[in-house]
Amino acid sequence: MKMHFVRTTLILSQVVTSFSMALADKPNLIVIMADDLGYADVGFNGCRDIPTPHIDSIAENGVKFTSGYVLYAVCGPSRAGFITGRYEQRFGFERNPQYRPDDPNMGLPTDETTIAGSLSKVGYRCGVVGKWHLGANEVHHPLKRGFHQFFGHLGGDHRYMPEELTIKDSAAATDEAESYRTWILSDHTPVKTTRYLTDEFSNAAVSFVSSNKDYPFFLFLSYNAPHTPLQATTKYIDRFPNITDKKRKTYAAMVSAVDDGVGRVLSKLRELKLEDNTLVFFLSDNGGPTTRNGSRNTPLKGDKGDAWEGGYRVPFAARWPRGLPKGQAYNQPVSSLDIFATIAALSGAPTDPQRPLDGVNLIPYVTGKKNGPPHEAIYLRMFDSQKFAIRSGDHKLVIPARNVKPQLYDVTADVSESTNLATENPEILDELKQKLDAWTGELVEPRFSGLIHTPAFQKKQKNANRN
Numbered sequence: 001m002k003m004h005f006v007r008t009t010l011i012l013s014q015v016v017t018s019f020s021m022a023l024a025d026k027p028n029l030i031v032i033m034a035d036d037l038g039y040a041d042v043g044f045n046g047c048r049d050i051p052t053p054h055i056d057s058i059a060e061n062g063v064k065f066t067s068g069y070v071l072y073a074v075c076g077p078s079r080a081g082f083i084t085g086r087y088e089q090r091f092g093f094e095r096n097p098q099y100r101p102d103d104p105n106m107g108l109p110t111d112e113t114t115i116a117g118s119l120s121k122v123g124y125r126c127g128v129v130g131k132w133h134l135g136a137n138e139v140h141h142p143l144k145r146g147f148h149q150f151f152g153h154l155g156g157d158h159r160y161m162p163e164e165l166t167i168k169d170s171a172a173a174t175d176e177a178e179s180y181r182t183w184i185l186s187d188h189t190p191v192k193t194t195r196y197l198t199d200e201f202s203n204a205a206v207s208f209v210s211s212n213k214d215y216p217f218f219l220f221l222s223y224n225a226p227h228t229p230l231q232a233t234t235k236y237i238d239r240f241p242n243i244t245d246k247k248r249k250t251y252a253a254m255v256s257a258v259d260d261g262v263g264r265v266l267s268k269l270r271e272l273k274l275e276d277n278t279l280v281f282f283l284s285d286n287g288g289p290t291t292r293n294g295s296r297n298t299p300l301k302g303d304k305g306d307a308w309e310g311g312y313r314v315p316f317a318a319r320w321p322r323g324l325p326k327g328q329a330y331n332q333p334v335s336s337l338d339i340f341a342t343i344a345a346l347s348g349a350p351t352d353p354q355r356p357l358d359g360v361n362l363i364p365y366v367t368g369k370k371n372g373p374p375h376e377a378i379y380l381r382m383f384d385s386q387k388f389a390i391r392s393g394d395h396k397l398v399i400p401a402r403n404v405k406p407q408l409y410d411v412t413a414d415v416s417e418s419t420n421l422a423t424e425n426p427e428i429l430d431e432l433k434q435k436l437d438a439w440t441g442e443l444v445e446p447r448f449s450g451l452i453h454t455p456a457f458q459k460k461q462k463n464a465n466r467n
């Protein structure tokens with residue numbers, strides 16, 4: 001009896017030890033997502049007028065993905081795909097949601113699993129700081145979707161200056177314009193913030209890292225910058241005396257504030273000796289809306305909202321000293337879908353077999369253990385505008401607008417999509433069209449009406465068309 005007890009205790013303690021060792025070995029994950037940042041607006045993609053040394057340090061000490069795609073050319077659907085690791089068109093999140101605290105269907109379906117939901121099952125502490133934009137109803141709140149901490153706003157387009165955040169209760173905002181002015185939520189508690197919003201988010205991110213240093217953690221640092229409204233403090237604007245274009249100047253200041261925040265998070269990792277085993281991704285949620293916020297996507301064609309490369313190929317880099325090479329450029333197409341698949345593979349986090357991930361673990365591809373491209377193809381559908389794209393190898397088929405014939409580009413040789421190769425290559429066009437059709441056959445229609453269906457949005461569109 002006594003022996004049995006001793007043996008049980010021993011086995012139990014071994015289990016506990018191996019569990020805690022496994023926990024210590026699991027890499028932390030930080031995903032820093034900028035909002036509406038142009039492809040060309042980081043130093044690692046050649047930006048000259050806005051220094052981004054801290055963002056660049058992720059690429060310099062890790063990997064720069066030159067063909068990194070997101071799942072949609074506007075915010076909400078792109079984020080829904082990233083956070084579930086699945087094409088969001090599979091579950092009907094294909095529009096920017098309206099801000100509707102009263103509507104449990106206006107957001108990420110609750111039967112989908114988020115990265116946080118999966119990682120929290122293997123001991124991770126998960127936090128989101130910044131923009132959520134995946135639903136404003138209680139069922140969509142980050143704390144209901146696998147996260148343990150939240151500091152941010154539930155909708156999009158938030159204003160940056162503390163004196164403009166005048167609505168205490170997020171649920172009391174009755175339309176989109178009001179939702180941009182709500183107090184920031186700390187979990188469920190409204191907080192009267194006092195600083196420029198980007199700085200508030202950087203502070204919260206640093207504090208999340210400090211307070212969760214003894215766990216494996218996942219931080220989704222979801223800056224709403226440099227999305228409009230274009231607002232920055234003189235501290236950041238004064239860094240750009242040589243930029244004369246007013247829009248670009250404020251935009252540069254906003255990007256610079258994000259870069260400072262990235263620097264502070266990286267420095268905290270270093271200070272806590274967590275740098276070696278923390279996987280950090282940096283990306284934008286969609287391409288730059290160049291005329292709206294002064295961003296640039298060169299040499300890519302098109303803007304936010306487009307099926308051209310400028311709509312959904314974004315600045316994309318990752319750093320993980322323990323497992324990734326340093327200073328490498330990786331040119332095969334990758335996707336924000338791959339972030340979930342990568343961390344699930346590294347951590348042993350469970351995923352839902354009924355809802356298989358669309359991404360792949362990137363690590364063996366980047367380290368050369370696996371050859372060939374990670375994806376047979378990368379897809380895009382934008383239901384309301386009937387824009388489509390499929391990238392497979394060097395080739396891309398694109399339907400850039402409703403009822404326009406499919407076009408074909410070699411986006412490796414012709415990254416600006418300037419020469420349509422469709423007529424000379426009917427076989428390639430046909431093959432890509434068949435793959436695209438097979439993929440769209442797996443999708444559902446959008447499950448909720450979107451921001452585009454609100455009277456305010458329609459009025460704005462009408463005015464824009466008139467101008």
Ligand code: CA
Binds near residue numbers: 035036227286
């Ligand atoms: Ca965006």
